[in-house]
Every structure is written in structure tokens, then in C-alpha cells.
Amino acid sequence: MAARDKPEILSVRTAARSRLFHIESVNLRFGNGREVEYERLAGERPARKAVIIVPVLDRRTLLLIREYAVGIEEYVLGLAQGMVDRGETLAQAANRELMEEVGYGARRISRLCTLDLAPNYLSYRTDVVLAEDLYPRALPGDEPEPLEVVPWPLADLPGLLRGGRVTEARSVAALFLARMHLEDAAPTTGAAAAPFGA
Amino acid sequence: MAARDKPEILSVRTAARSRLFHIESVNLRFGNGREVEYERLAGERPARKAVIIVPVLDRRTLLLIREYAVGIEEYVLGLAQGMVDRGETLAQAANRELMEEVGYGARRISRLCTLDLAPNYLSYRTDVVLAEDLYPRALPGDEPEPLEVVPWPLADLPGLLRGGRVTEARSVAALFLARMHLEDAAPTTGAAAAPFGA
Numbered sequence: 018m019a020a021r022d023k024p025e026i027l028s029v030r031t032a033a034r035s036r037l038f039h040i041e042s043v044n045l046r047f048g049n050g051r052e053v054e055y056e057r058l059a060g061e062r063p064a065r066k067a068v069i070i071v072p073v074l075d076r077r078t079l080l081l082i083r084e085y086a087v088g089i090e091e092y093v094l095g096l097a098q099g100m101v102d103r104g105e106t107l108a109q110a111a112n113r114e115l116m117e118e119v120g121y122g123a124r125r126i127s128r129l130c131t132l133d134l135a136p137n138y139l140s141y142r143t144d145v146v147l148a149e150d151l152y153p154r155a156l157p158g159d160e161p162e163p164l165e166v167v168p169w170p171l172a173d174l175p176g177l178l179r180g181g182r183v184t185e186a187r188s189v190a191a192l193f194l195a196r197m198h199l200e201d202a203a204p205t206t207g208a209a210a211a212p213f214g215a
Numbered sequence: 216m217a218a219r220d221k222p223e224i225l226s227v228r229t230a231a232r233s234r235l236f237h238i239e240s241v242n243l244r245f246g247n248g249r250e251v252e253y254e255r256l257a258g259e260r261p262a263r264k265a266v267i268i269v270p271v272l273d274r275r276t277l278l279l280i281r282e283y284a285v286g287i288e289e290y291v292l293g294l295a296q297g298m299v300d301r302g303e304t305l306a307q308a309a310n311r312e313l314m315e316e317v318g319y320g321a322r323r324i325s326r327l328c329t330l331d332l333a334p335n336y337l338s339y340r341t342d343v344v345l346a347e348d349l350y351p352r353a354l355p356g357d358e359p360e361p362l363e364v365v366p367w368p369l370a371d372l373p374g375l376l377r378g379g380r381v382t383e384a385r386s387v388a389a390l391f392l393a394r395m396h397l398e399d400a401a402p403t404t405g406a407a408a409a410p411f412g413a
Binding site: 032086 | 219221222224230231232233234235236238240241243245246247249251253254255256282283284285286287288289290291328329330331332333334335336337338339340341359360363373376377379382383384385387388391392395
């Protein structure tokens with residue numbers, strides 16, 4: 018599976034701009050000579066990462082949040098997430114978002130992986146972290162109303178996902194990835210610790 | 216977990232527009248009286264759904280594709296996906312995309328669930344389908360170059376995800392959800408058929 022040479026970027030120009038969004042038009046030439054024009058949402062330069070947090074209380078309870086999402090005009094259940102601010106480490110950003118959105122701090126933050134959101138259109142990348150050894154600690158956030166915190170048993174992750182209670186793709190992916198990580202780390206005796214891939 | 220009343224939408228106006236994107240500015244009043252202005256990418260009205268396909272060959276091989284993604288300027292490995300065209304059923308759209316991107320048709324298409332991409336900013340929703348009983352059948356697509364089809368053993372899904380080979384959030388979520396579905400459907404004898412949640 019050798020990597021192909023990437024297409025050559027011939028030009029990048031601003032196609033439209035609003036308060037929040039910056040749309041770029043990109044002209045490309047593929048290896049076979051074919052030229053195309055794509056549009057994408059430009060990220061900040063240099064890029065800022067987002068972080069999504071899987072907080073596990075007492076090794077057995079997931080802490081989810083319910084928040085209003087104007088894109089689909091519904092309240093949605095998912096994981097705390099936010100941007101890594103300039104000058105913050107990933108762990109600092111994760112802890113700040115956790116305190117602002119869930120009302121807990123974490124003594125242990127483990128980075129699991131990076132997710133892309135819609136790589137054909139966005140440069141946006143999100144690091145997934147597991148937050149453990151939690152302690153109550155709230156920070157004021159910038160939300161227009163307090164978020165509802167929803168606990169859910171870690172052992173019943175299938176019930177959470179089968180029922181369509183969580184539908185946001187990054188939250189679904191992060192929950193499964195955290196479970197896989199916890200199963201890898203667990204001792205190999207006992208049914209509850211059976212490795213995911215068994 | 217009773218649902219809150221949704222915020223009242225006071226106004227929606229176009230903030231910017233390009234060939235592909237339409238950005239809306241939305242004024243809202245939350246239940247506590249707080250008023251805010253959000254921006255979102257407007258979808259088509261009426262909304263068109265996307266579909267993402269988990270194709271399983273001979274009950275044991277996942278068929279992934281590698282495609283250039285201009286948002287992150289990299290080739291990425293993931294699942295075939297596309298829009299449901301007007302007049303198409305979900306199964307028809309899934310089969311067409313599968314033929315265009317992977318070179319197979321499916322005699323059996325099962326809808327597993329719906330994923331949201333970034334519900335704070337997008338109305339975009341994607342149905343996840345499992346495609347089984349595959350047969351070779353290629354249709355010409357609109358890609359500027361042929362996509363590389365990458366087979367991967369279904370039994371080694373953890374190896375695919377642990378190694379960061381697939382990072383696109385919807386593909387990661389869809390692969391785990393398909394595995395959970397297949398494990399639910401499998402007979403309960405034998406280690407390989409142990410239910411995911413056991």
C-alpha cells in the first residue's frame with residue numbers, strides 16, 4: 018500500500034468569509050494530469066487542535082453532556098469537547114474543558130488517538146483523551162445555559178450506542194476507542210476483561 | 216432525562232455563500248432568556264442524507280478505500296460514502312456508491328443507525344449501512360482518479376484502529392457499530408462470537 022504522490026496544489030483563494038468561517042477554493046492537479054477545483058473550510062494557521070474527552074468516574078461511569086446543537090436544532094448527548102487554546106498543552110485543555118462542561122478535574126489524562134472530522138472539506142483534527150482519577154471541580158464556561166451532565170455505566174456502552182442515544186460521530190468513535198484502550202489495559206482474567214479483539 | 220424546551224429561533228440570515236457552502240447566522244433565545252448568535256453551514260432544503268457503507272466480503276474481509284482529502288491535504292483510508300440522490304432509496308444510493316468507489320454490488324444492505332458529523336455547525340446526517348453478499352460490479356464515478364481499494368480482515372479491526380490507519384470519525388464509528396451488529400447477530404457459541412458487551 019505504497020502512498021501515491023499527492024496532487025499538486027496549483028492555487029488557493031478565498032471563496033467566501035463570515036465571522037466564523039473562511040471558505041477556500043483550491044485548484045489541484047492529480048498524478049494522472051486531471052485538474053479539479055475543490056472547496057474547503059480553511060482552518061486557522063497555524064492549525065489549532067480540538068480535544069474530545071472520555072471521562073470515567075470511579076472506573077465504571079461515563080460522564081456525558083447534553084447540549085443544544087444549532088446545526089440540527091436538537092439537544093444532543095455526547096462527550097465534552099473544545100479547542101486547545103494557544104499556550105495550553107493538550108492535557109491542560111482537556112482538564113479545562115472537563116471542568117467547564119462536566120464539573121470535574123482529572124488527575125490522569127491519556128491521549129488515545131487523533132480523529133478527522135470530514136477530511137475532504139475540513140482541516141479540523143481532534144485528539145481523543147481518556148480522563149481518569151476524577152475529582153469535583155467546576156469552572157465557568159462560555160455556554161449560554163448550564164449543560165446537563167448524564168452519567169452512563171461504562172459496562173453498558175452497547176446500550177448507549179444501540180439505542181441511538183449518542184449519534185455524534187466523534188463521540189461514538191471516542192467511546193469505542195476508550196473502551197478498546199481500557200480492555201487492552203485490563204488484566205486478562207475474567208469475562209469482563211476479555212480483550213476486544215478476542 | 217426529560218428533554219428541555221428547545222431555544223427559540225429568532226432569526227436566520229445568510230452570512231456568506233460560495234459555490235458549495237452556504238453559511239447562516241442564527242439568532243436564538245435560550246430558556247433562561249439568554250440570547251446568542253451562532254453560525255452554521257446550511258444544508259439543502261429539504262435535507263439530503265449521506266450514506267456510509269461497511270462492505271464485508273465473504274463474511275470476513277472489510278473493503279476500505281484510500282482517497283485524497285483536500286481538507287487535510289493527505290490520502291486517507293476510510294469507508295465508501297456519498298449523498299443519497301433525489302429519487303433514490305438509501306439502499307440504492309449505498310449500492311451505487313459501492314459500485315462507483317469499491318467495484319462491488321451488494322445483495323444485502325442493512326441500515327444500522329444515523330450519525331451526526333458536527334451537530335453544532337452542520338445539519339448533515341449520515342446513515343450507516345452494512346453491505347453483505349457482495350458481487351463484482353463497477354460503475355464509473357466522478358472521482359478524478361481511480362480509488363485504491365484496501366482489503367482488511369474483519370477479525371483484525373482493533374489492528375486497523377489502534378494503528379491510526381483509519382482516523383476519519385464516521386468511518387471509525389461505522390466500523391465499530393458494524394462489528395457490534397455482526398456480533399449481536401452471530402450465534403452465541405464459540406469465542407469468536409462472544410457478544411461485544413459481555
